[in-house]
Every structure is written in C-alpha cells, then in structure tokens.
Amino acid sequence: MEDIRELVGFNVDDGYIEALVRGYKSSLLSSIDYVNLTQCETLEDVRMHLNGTEYSVVLQDEPSPLSASIIAEKCSIKLVSDFQYIRSQSTYPLTKFLDYLTYPYMIDNLVLLVTGTLHERDIGELLEKCNPLGSFPAMSTLSIVSTPEELYREILVDTPLAPYFAECISFDDLTETNIEIIRNILYKAYLEDFYRFCSSLGGTTEKIMNEILQFEADRRIINITLNSLGSKLSREERENLYPSIGSLVPEGTMKLARAEDLQSVNSILDSYDLFRRLLQYSTDSPGKSLEDSFIEYEVQLSKKTFEQQFHYGVFYGFLKLREQEIRNILWICECISQRHRTGIGNYVTIF
Amino acid sequence: MNHDVSSYYNCWFFFFLPGCYSYWSNYLKSISPYFFASLGTALAVGLSVLGAAWGIFITGSSLVGAAVKQPRIQSKNLISVIFCEAVAIYGVIMAIIMQSKLADVESPSAFTGYGLFAAGLTVGLSNLACGLCVGITGSSCALADAQDPQLFVKILIVEIFASALGIFGIIVGIIIAGKCTFA
Numbered sequence: 408m409e410d411i412r413e414l415v416g417f418n419v420d421d422g423y424i425e426a427l428v429r430g431y432k433s434s435l436l437s438s439i440d441y442v443n444l445t446q447c448e449t450l451e452d453v454r455m456h457l458n459g460t461e462y463s464v465v466l467q468d469e470p471s472p473l474s475a476s477i478i479a480e481k482c483s484i485k486l487v488s489d490f491q492y493i494r495s496q497s498t499y500p501l502t503k504f505l506d507y508l509t510y511p512y513m514i515d516n517l518v519l520l521v522t523g524t525l526h527e528r529d530i531g532e533l534l535e536k537c538n539p540l541g542s543f544p545a546m547s548t549l550s551i552v553s554t555p556e557e558l559y560r561e562i563l564v565d566t567p568l569a570p571y572f573a574e575c576i577s578f579d580d581l582t583e584t585n586i587e588i589i590r591n592i593l594y595k596a597y598l599e600d601f602y603r604f605c606s607s608l609g610g611t612t613e614k615i616m617n618e619i620l621q622f623e624a625d626r627r628i629i630n631i632t633l634n635s636l637g638s639k640l641s642r643e644e645r646e647n648l649y650p651s652i653g654s655l656v657p658e659g660t661m662k663l664a665r666a667e668d669l670q671s672v673n674s675i676l677d678s679y680d681l682f683r684r685l686l687q688y689s690t691d692s693p694g695k696s697l698e699d700s701f702i703e704y705e706v707q708l709s710k711k712t713f714e715q716q717f718h719y720g721v722f723y724g725f726l727k728l729r730e731q732e733i734r735n736i737l738w739i740c741e742c743i744s745q746r747h748r749t750g751i752g753n754y755v756t757i758f
Numbered sequence: 759m760n761h762d763v764s765s766y767y768n769c770w771f772f773f774f775l776p777g778c779y780s781y782w783s784n785y786l787k788s789i790s791p792y793f794f795a796s797l798g799t800a801l802a803v804g805l806s807v808l809g810a811a812w813g814i815f816i817t818g819s820s821l822v823g824a825a826v827k828q829p830r831i832q833s834k835n836l837i838s839v840i841f842c843e844a845v846a847i848y849g850v851i852m853a854i855i856m857q858s859k860l861a862d863v864e865s866p867s868a869f870t871g872y873g874l875f876a877a878g879l880t881v882g883l884s885n886l887a888c889g890l891c892v893g894i895t896g897s898s899c900a901l902a903d904a905q906d907p908q909l910f911v912k913i914l915i916v917e918i919f920a921s922a923l924g925i926f927g928i929i930v931g932i933i934i935a936g937k938c939t940f941a
Contacts, residue, residue: 418816418819418820422823423822425820429905
C-alpha cells in the first residue's frame with residue numbers, strides 16, 4: 408500500500424525538484440573530463456576545460472593569477488547556490504530532509520568557530536573558513552565561551568543542533584580534546600536522529616537512506632577506534648562515542664571498544680564481509696588508505712541512489728557526488744600548480 | 759415464511775429507508791433502475807477524468823523539472839501527456855453512448871439499469887488504472903530521455919502497452935452497453 412502511495416503521490420510535491428536534481432547529476436564531470444583535466448599544464452588550461460562543463464559561469468570573471476583554492480572556492484559557491492535553489496523549492500517533509508543534510512556542516516562550523524575563538528583568532532577570518540551550507544544565524548555573534556553550558560545557552564539553543572547537546576553539558580571546560588569529543592557526540596546524536604527521521608518517512612526513502620546511514624555510522628565507529636588506539640580514552644568513553652545504528656552494533660562495537668592495536672581491529676573487521684573487502688582493497692592497491700576505500704564505497708552508494716525513482720535519497724547522493732567532484736578538482740589543481748604530477752591520478756572517478 | 763418476525767427485523771433502519779422490507783433483496787429491487795444507469799454514466803466520465811488528470815500531473819511535473827536542464831525533451835515527451843488525455847476521451851465517448859440509451863419509460867427494466875451501471879464502472883475503473891500507469895511510466899520516460907536520448911523510443915513501448923489497458927475497458931463497456939436500452 409505504501410508503495411502505491413509513493414508511486415502516485417510523490418510527484419505532487421517533489422516531482423519537479425527530483426527531476427531538477429537528476430538534471431544536475433547528469434552534468435557532473437565524466438571520466439573523460441577528468442582525463443582532460445589531468446593533461447592540463449597550467450591552471451589557465453584547467454579554466455579553459457572547465458568552460459565546457461557546467462562550471463563555465465563560475466570562473467569567467469576571475470582575474471588572471473588563479474590558484475587551486477580559488478577554483479575550489481568558486482565551485483563550492485556554485486554547489487551552495489544550487490542546493491539553496493533546491494531547498495527553496497521544496498516543501499515538508501523534503502525541506503526537513505534537506506535541513507538534515509546541512510547539520511554535519513553546522514557541527515563542523517561550530518567546532519571551527521569555538522576552537523578559533525579559544526585561540527584568540529579574528530572572528531571575520533574564521534567566518535570565511537566556515538562552510539556556507541552549514542551557516543546558522545548565531546554564527547557571527549559568537550563571543551568567547553569557556554564552558555559547554557555557556558556555549559549551549561548563548562549559541563546553540565536557537566540552532567537545530569540544540570537537542571543533540573544533551574550529553575555534552577557534563578564537561579567542565581572546553582579544551583582541545585573535549586571539543587573533539589563534543590564534535591563526536593553531536594555527530595552521533597545527529598546520525599541517530601536522521602536515522603529515526605528516515606525510518607518515519609518509510610518506503611523506498613527508508614530503505615535507501617538507512618543503508619547509507621548505517622555505513623556512515625560504521626565508518627565513524629572504525630575511525631574513532633583507529634584514532635583512539637593508544638590515547639587516554641577509556642573503554643567506556645570510547646563506547647559512548649559509537650553511534651547505536653550500523654551493522655557493527657552490538658557485537659562489533661563491544662569487541663572494538665576493547666581493541667588495543669591495529670592487528671586486533673583488522674581481525675575483528677575480518678568477520679564482516681563488507682569491511683573485509685574494503686580492507687583487502689586498501690592493502691591490495693598501493694597508495695590507497697582505508698579512508699580512500701571508504702570514500703570510493705560512499706561514491707558507489709551515492710550513485711546507487713539514482714537508480715530508483717520517487718524517493719529522497721537522490722538529494723543525498725547529489726550532494727555527496729558534487730562534493731567529491733569538487734575535492735577531485737582541487738586535488739588535480741593542486742597537483743598541477745605544485746608540478747607534482749605523480750599522484751595526479753589519485754582522484755575518485757564518479758562516472 | 760415467517761413474515762412478521764422478519765419484517766420487524768428489517769425495520770431496524772427505518773429512519774433511513776422509506777419503508778420496511780421483508781428481505782434486503784426487496785430493498786435493492788425497489789431502487790429505480792434509472793439510479794443505477796445514471797450512476798454508471800457518471801462513473802464512466804468521472805473516474806476516467808480522474809485517472810487522466812492524475813496521470814498528467816505525475817508525468818507533467820517530472821517533464822517540467824527535467825526540461826530545465828534539457829529543453830530538447832519537451833516536444834517528444836508530450837506524447838505521454840497525449841496518452842493520458844486519450845483516457846479521458848474514452849470516458850467521454852462511453853458516457854455519450856450510455857446517455858443515448860437513457861429514456862423515460864413507464865416501467866424501466868432492471869436489466870438495462872444494471873447493465874449500464876456495469877458498463878460505466880468497467881470503463882471508469884480501467885481508465886483510472888490506465889491513466890495512473892501511463893503517468894508513472896511517462897515520468898520515468900521523461901527522466902530517462904533527459905539522461906540519454908536513445909532510451910526514449912524503448913521506454914515509449916512500455917507506455918504503449920499501458921495505454922492499451924484503457925482500450926480493453928472501453929471495448930467491454932461498449933459491448934455491454936450495446937445490449938441495453940430502456941426504450
């Protein structure tokens with residue numbers, strides 16, 4: 408019954424926007440475009456090649472000495488304006504879904520601003536480094552905060568991140584490590600909330616998004632484990648940072664919380680088919696780390712969202728694929744501008 | 759036949775019914791055949807137009823969105839909208855045929871009333887399903903055409919099979935209605 412309601416009712420509110428996003432997806436750079444970009448000698452050649460793609464309007468008015476960071480910044484501006492256009496056309500529940508997509512950027516911006524103000528940096532300079540997708544109104548009025556309680560009371564309470572902050576208030580003050588832990592706790596609460604929201608939407612959206620979010624949670628679990636090997640994080644603290652969704656929960660997380668070195672982590676992940684394959688892939692190909700194989704798998708999942716119609720997963724897929732494309736362009740431009748051409752093939756091909 | 763007890767039993771709803779009936783079948787038989795015939799005519803055109811409208815908005819919204827990036831798809835994909843529109847035309851044709859069978863006579867036959875009701879319901883429901891089906895397929899066809907122009911003709915074949923469903927409905931409806939006339 409739900410499938411029928413999806414088939415006949417989805418296009419009422421979201422048909423136009425889904426078709427728009429598929430249009431954006433069809434103008435992503437293909438592997439031929441990437442090959443052409445890697446053969447460029449200077450950044451001016453890169454600008455010429457990008458003129459034939461969807462980024463033609465982006466770089467037209469830039470004065471001549473280009474740099475890799477300027478190119479990436481202009482491409483990001485285009486991504487943000489496309490995303491804002493889609494969001495302005497949407498209605499509930501798609502608007503809420505798109506808002507959920509921006510929360511990770513909000514968390515990153517928040518952590519960036521708080522660490523920056525703790526180190527006495529200029530607020531204007533920090534604001535420029537923030538990701539515009541995750542801007543929230545209280546950003547420019549951030550003053551010096553010293554305890555999490557102040558942080559909550561003055562800044563977070565008006566943002567959508569407020570309900571995620573419940574577990575963080577117990578910290579005494581905002582040191583470097585505490586801020587990282589706060590970031591992980593916020594992200595964990597966000598993932599679980601998003602998972603619940605997608606489950607409430609039901610149908611194809613639930614199936615597709617839950618698979619993606621479970622992989623994201625597993626990836627966080629593995630990264631937290633690898634980063635805290637040998638640090639002073641106790642077992643309970645580490646287990647508190649693990650999200651409660653994901654295929655590694657509950658047996659995998661129990662074992663991973665006790666793991667003390669890389670060998671035991673690898674042997675625990677061996678019993679999970681997907682992670683064994685990803686670990687195998689990263690050890691087989693030289694120069695590729697585990698993070699690279701995670702990124703490639705995420706790109707695969709994002710491409711898969713476009714294979715079905717009438718669900719919200721395409722918006723997630725579009726955002727992730729565009730971001731990966733911008734990272735690819737940045738990598739290629741950096742390699743060209745630093746004349747270090749050996750690693751230039753290390754981008755992730757999308758199509 | 760115990761009339762007295764059963765007639766009290768069937769008076770339970772007598773606030774709603776015009777009288778008491780000894781069996782429920784008597785109640786059904788007392789409804790005028792004109793009611794069923796007219797209801798059938800209404801359903802024929804009403805449900806067909808509902809199916810056509812639903813199908814047009816499903817395919818139209820995807821078509822408009824996909825045409826933003828690829829304006830070339832607009833003209834070819836109007837075929838999907840035309841297939842949906844044909845469904846509404848079937849309904850109108852059927853309703854015109856059925857209304858020509860309606861006539862004011864002294865004792866209208868129940869056969870004609872039920873027959874026209876059945877014909878109208880057949881055409882209406884099959885056109886509703888056909889309109890929905892053509893709409894959903896048309897939306898996928900527009901999106902696929904925007905990505906790769908070679909896909910258009912192949913997916914159009916699926917739509918042609920979908921629009922055949924409406925034709926089945928109107929054929930059966932015309933055969934049934936052909937037997938029924940009040941006059």
